[in-house]
Amino acid sequence: xxxxxxxxxxxxxxxxxxxxxxxxxxxxxxxxxxxxxxxxxxxxxxxxxxxxxxxxxxxxxxxxxxxxxxxxxxxxxxxxxxxxxxxxxxxxxxxxxxxxxxxxxxxxxxxxxxxxxxxxxxxxxxxxxxxxxxxxxxxxxxxxxxxxxxxxxxxxxxxxxxxxxxxxxxxxxxxxxxxxxxxxxxxxxxxxxxxxxxxxxxxxxxxxxxxxxxxxxxxxxxxxxxxxxxxxxxxxxxxxxxxxxxxxxxxxxxxxxxxxxxxxxxxxxxxxxxxxxxxxxxxxxxxxxxxxxxxxxxxxxxxxxxxxxxxxxxxxxxxxxxxxxxxxxxxxxxxxxxxxxxxxxxxxxxxxxxxxxxxxxxxxxxxxxxxxxxxxxxxxxxxxxxxxxxxxxxxxxxxxxxxxxxxxxxxxxxxxxxxxxxxxxxxxxxxxxxxxxxxxxxxxxxxxxxxxxxxxxxxxxxxxxxxxxxxxxxxxxxxxxxxxxxxxxxxxxxxxxxxxxxxxxxxxxxxxxxxxxxxxxxxxxxxxxxxxxxxxxxxxxxxxxxxxxxxxxxxxxxxxxxxxxxxxxxxxxxxxxxxxxxxxxxxxxxxxxxxxxxxxxxxxxxxxxxxxxxxxxxxxxxxxxxxxxxxxxxxxxxxxxxxxxxxxxxxxxxxxxxxxxxxxxxxxxxxxxxxxxxxxxxxxxxxx
Numbered sequence: 001x002x003x004x005x006x007x008x009x010x011x012x013x014x015x016x017x018x019x020x021x022x023x024x025x026x027x028x029x030x031x032x033x034x035x036x037x038x039x040x041x042x043x044x045x046x047x048x049x050x051x052x053x054x055x056x057x058x059x060x061x062x063x064x065x066x067x068x069x070x071x072x073x074x075x076x077x078x079x080x081x082x083x084x085x086x087x088x089x090x091x092x093x094x095x096x097x098x099x100x101x102x103x104x105x106x107x108x109x110x111x112x113x114x115x116x117x118x119x120x121x122x123x124x125x126x127x128x129x130x131x132x133x134x135x136x137x138x139x140x141x142x143x144x145x146x147x148x149x150x151x152x153x154x155x156x157x158x159x160x161x162x163x164x165x166x167x168x169x170x171x172x173x174x175x176x177x178x179x180x181x182x183x184x185x186x187x188x189x190x191x192x193x194x195x196x197x198x199x200x201x202x203x204x205x206x207x208x209x210x211x212x213x214x215x216x217x218x219x220x221x222x223x224x225x226x227x228x229x230x231x232x233x234x235x236x237x238x239x240x241x242x243x244x245x246x247x248x249x250x251x252x253x254x255x256x257x258x259x260x261x262x263x264x265x266x267x268x269x270x271x272x273x274x275x276x277x278x279x280x281x282x283x284x285x286x287x288x289x290x291x292x293x294x295x296x297x298x299x300x301x302x303x304x305x306x307x308x309x310x311x312x313x314x315x316x317x318x319x320x321x322x323x324x325x326x327x328x329x330x331x332x333x334x335x336x337x338x339x340x341x342x343x344x345x346x347x348x349x350x351x352x353x354x355x356x357x358x359x360x361x362x363x364x365x366x367x368x369x370x371x372x373x374x375x376x377x378x379x380x381x382x383x384x385x386x387x388x389x390x391x392x393x394x395x396x397x398x399x400x401x402x403x404x405x406x407x408x409x410x411x412x413x414x415x416x417x418x419x420x421x422x423x424x425x426x427x428x429x430x431x432x433x434x435x436x437x438x439x440x441x442x443x444x445x446x447x448x449x450x451x452x453x454x455x456x457x458x459x460x461x462x463x464x465x466x467x468x469x470x471x472x473x474x475x476x477x478x479x480x481x482x483x484x485x486x487x488x489x490x491x492x493x494x495x496x497x498x499x500x501x502x503x504x505x506x507x508x509x510x511x512x513x514x515x516x517x518x519x520x521x522x523x524x525x526x527x528x529x530x531x532x533x534x535x536x537x538x539x540x541x542x543x544x545x546x547x548x549x550x551x552x553x554x555x556x557x558x559x560x561x562x563x564x565x566x567x568x569x570x571x572x573x574x575x576x577x578x579x580x581x582x583x584x585x586x587x588x589x590x591x592x593x594x595x596x597x598x599x600x601x602x603x604x605x606x607x608x609x610x611x612x613x614x615x616x617x618x619x620x621x622x623x624x625x626x627x628x629x630x631x632x633x634x635x636x637x638x639x640x641x642x643x644x645x646x647x648x649x650x651x652x653x654x655x656x657x658x659x660x661x662x663x664x665x666x667x668x669x670x671x672x673x674x675x676x677x678x679x680x681x682x683x684x685x686x687x688x
Contacts, residue, residue, distance in 0.1 A: 006211045007103065010055050014100045017044040017051075018093055019378060021067075025089045026381050032081035041089075042071055048096065050268050054214050059109050060099050066121045067092045073125055088124065090382070091117050198230070198253040203264050204246055204271035212269075213244040219267045220248070226263050227255030246271075315408065318369055322557045325358075325365050326653030329558065332358050333650070333674030362651075366407075366555055373451050373460070374402040376415045383419055384447065387426040394433050394444040395426055401451035406458055407555035410532050414460075414552075417525040421462045421548050422447065424521070429466035429546055439543070441465065456560075457534075457576060460550040469540040471497050481506065496637075498538045502526040530685035531668060532556055533574045535633055551576075559654060561671070561681065563647035564630065566610050567618045571643075572652065572671060572681040579631040579638055581646055586625050598629070598640055605631065607640040613687055614666065618644050634684040654681065 024041035027034055049064035067089070073079040095117050102109055203219060205212040216239050223229050232239075232250040239248070252260060257275045264273045332354060339347050377399050388395035406414070430436075430445030437443050448463045475489040478500045484492065500506060504523040526536045534552040553559065553576045561572040562581070589607060590597050596607035607629065611618035629640045652671035661667060661680075668683035 006055065006214065009211065010051055010057075011100055011104050014048055014051060014060075015097070017048045018096050018100065020044040021048075021093045021096075022090065022382055023378065025086060025093065026385060028081055028089075029083075029086045029385070038071060038074060042068060045071070046266070047268055050218065054211075054218050057099075057103060057109065059112075059114060060096065060103075063092060063096060063099070063114050063118065066118050069125055070121045079124060085124065088117070088120050092121065198228075198251040199255075199257060199260065200249070200276040201252050201260055201264075202247065202249045202272075202274040204248070205244075206269045206271045207246070209269040212246060213239055213242045215267065215269050216244050216248055219264055219270065220250075222263050222267060223250075223252065223260065226259055228253045313368070318408075321365050322369060323653070325362050326558055328358055329362065329651055330653060330672055330674055334676075335674075337674050362558060366558070369408050369555065369557065370405040371408050371411055372402060373404045373406060373411070373458075376411050376418065377402050377449060379415075380418065380422060380449065384422055384426060387423060388445075391426060392432065393426065393430055395430060396444050396446050397422075398446070398448045399450075400448065404451040404453055404458055405554075406552065407557060409556050410552060413528055413532055414550075417528050417550070418449070418460070418462070420521045420525055422449075425462065425464040425466065425546070429464045429468075431467050439467075453554075456554055458552045458554060460552065462548045463545065465545040468542040468544055468546055469498060469501070470542060471540075474498070474500055477506065478503075495537075495539075498540050501538070502536070527685060531683070533559065533576055533668075535577070556654060558651060560649055561652050562630065563650050563679070564610070564628075564641075564643040565645045565647060566614070566616055566643055569616065570647070570673070570677060570679045571610070572650075572679050573630060573632060573641075573684070574681065575649060577632050577634070577684050579633060582629050582631065584627045584629050586627065589627065596642075600631075603638070605638060605640045607642055608688060609642045632684055634688055639688060652679075652681075 021041055021044040024037045024044065027037040028041070031037065045064045045067045049061050049068065052058075052060035052064060070079075070088070070092075074081060079085065095112065095114055099109055099112050099114075102112055201223070205215045205219075209215050217236070220229065220232065220236055220239065230251050230253075232248065234244065234248070238244070260275050261273060264270055335354075336351060339351060380399070381397050384395055384397045425447055426445075430447070431439065431441075433443040436445065446465045448461075450461045450463065452459055471494055474497050475484075475492075478484045478497075479486055479489050481503075483500060483503055483506070502522045502525070506522070529536045529550050529552065532552060533556060534550060537549045537551070538546065539549070540546040553574070560575040562575055562578050564571050564573060584598060588598060590599070596609075598605045598607050607627075609618070610616075627642050628644065628646055629642055630646070631638055631640050650673070652673075654669045655671060657664075657667055657670055657680075661670075665686040666683055667680045669681040671679050671681060673679055
């Protein structure tokens with residue numbers, strides 16, 4: 001069977017299980033007695049082993065099997081879970097992850113060194129816990145089981161282990177089995193009396209499986225390892241060739257019903273299993289056609305297999321869907337423009353109905369693109385754990401709101417900013433245990449990642465209870481680097497002072513580490529967040545801690561914008577960055593040092609003429625009596641943009657900018673209106 005076409009599925013599922021293994025290890029580190037953590041770790045390792053074996057990746061299967069053996073010593077009470085034991089498990093999962101990545105790149109798996117981690121695992125298995133601790137008096141029953149397993153290994157070296165090895169038997173093993181018994185059916189064999197008893201076994205593979213034939217073949221190999229299998233329908237060769245309709249029936253002998261049930265339930269993606277409790281005579285194939293040899297599926301026997309409720313879809317296909325829906329929205333907008341002057345009630349009703357349908361379609365397609373924040377945050381506990389150990393600190397990470405959903409495109413960009421903020425929090429924000437105790441704090445530093453939704457925006461906060469930022473030190477460093485003058489440093493607010501850490505090259509660290517201190521990172525975090533149509537804010541209190549808040553839109557594919565004009569040109573401003581729009585009399589605008597200002601309540605708003613920023617002549621900012629002003633959020637401050645006119649809000653499809661426009665940093669994308677007009681989307685982070 002050609003397994004190459006299942007490689008993408010293997011990579012996807014293997015990564016899910018490896019991430020699950022890593023999560024379970026972290027659970028065991030906090031609670032070594034967690035039976036759920038041990039069992040889940042077993043399940044994930046067993047699944048990786050089975051999938052790798054069926055795909056022919058023997059080295060991945062072998063390492064997964066060794067990890068199973070290692071956890072088996074914990075189950076038997078032979079090994080105590082310690083920090084060094086956790087390091088071995090994490091090292092194993094890291095190696096598995098590297099191997100799966102190698103499979104994705106079509107690299108040679110033999111180039112990845114697994115000998116070291118397997119050697120460490122074997123040392124623990126042979127000598128107990130890494131620390132030399134050994135659980136007292138392991139149960140005698142387990143010793144007997146282990147003895148049976150050793151015998152099983154001698155008989156079937158490719159299908160052994162705590163749970164039984166999955167996957168097709170190599171050709172060499174097939175030949176060995178042929179030598180042990182008759183491989184060909186002679187005429188004498190066919191004329192044997194059909195009175196040999198057995199159990200009737202029927203099983204199916206889940207309809208959700210994308211590799212049902214491979215799963216069925218795997219199930220047959222496992223059944224052959226526990227008993228005698230005969231009269232398989234469809235035949236083993238047919239299944240191996242991919243001719244599989246979903247259900248397999250066969251006869252078995254030399255094994256108990258419970259063992260068959262248990263063996264099949266351990267197979268990945270197994271469906272319904274039915275094992276009859278009565279001996280069944282072997283059907284006489286001499287007087288019956290081939291169909292008569294099949295064991296019929298009796299009506300009502302067994303439970304009906306549930307229909308598949310989910311299906312895996314390529315992300316490229318999802319992107320195509322969203323582009324098509326976007327084009328549909330643009331076409332609908334164009335149709336609205338064309339029909340606006342007709343004044344027909346029937347036409348208006350059809351357009352209203354079309355608008356409703358397109359809106360619903362857009363909403364459903366966007367749901368498919370939405371993924372939980374957990375897809376990004378699930379790896380963060382491991383990141384924090386490793387950083388804390390490397391810095392000799394005790395740190396706990398709590399994640400709240402991981403089920404909040406965001407556009408996949410946003411999540412793909414969000415991982416690195418979150419990791420950078422967490423690295424800074426562990427390295428600089430949180431104190432060492434001795435310093436925390438001296439400050440009357442808990443010796444374990446606490447970081448909380450909290451996500452919540454407000455209307456069409458998602459807020460992600462990273463809060464630590466560390467020492468906070470030294471505002472005086474930040475001001476001094478800013479003056480030293482020439483970012484602000486001494487006079488400005490005296491008058492800028494605390495909020496503006498904290499945001500200076502987002503300037504390129506800015507850092508107050510006294511030493512450079514492998515984690516931070518070079519002044520590279522926070523400026524990238526801010527530009528990434530603003531590039532997604534969001535904003536970054538920082539609050540810090542000396543001695544109490546720091547809070548980073550990322551304000552993000554739900555999606556970046558189809559967004560709502562405010563359309564404005566400048567001379568004969570149209571420009572789009574993301575509505576998520578618009579605070580409000582106002583009309584301001586000319587006399588309320590004041591001038592100072594070449595800049596325009598507007599007093600709005602207790603705030604003094606800096607005004608910019610969009611024409612001046614884009615080098616386009618317009619009426620905005622000239623001697624006109626009333627100014628159209630759009631108050632927008634840019635780099636953690638509110639400023640005013642003076643434009644010629646406000647057109648209104650429009651749903652648009654964001655198109656990426658291409659060469660040579662990509663070098664114009666003032667624009668984050670493009671869109672096409674219903675009349676075919678191309679409109680640039682302003683990048684407020686790089687506009688001022």
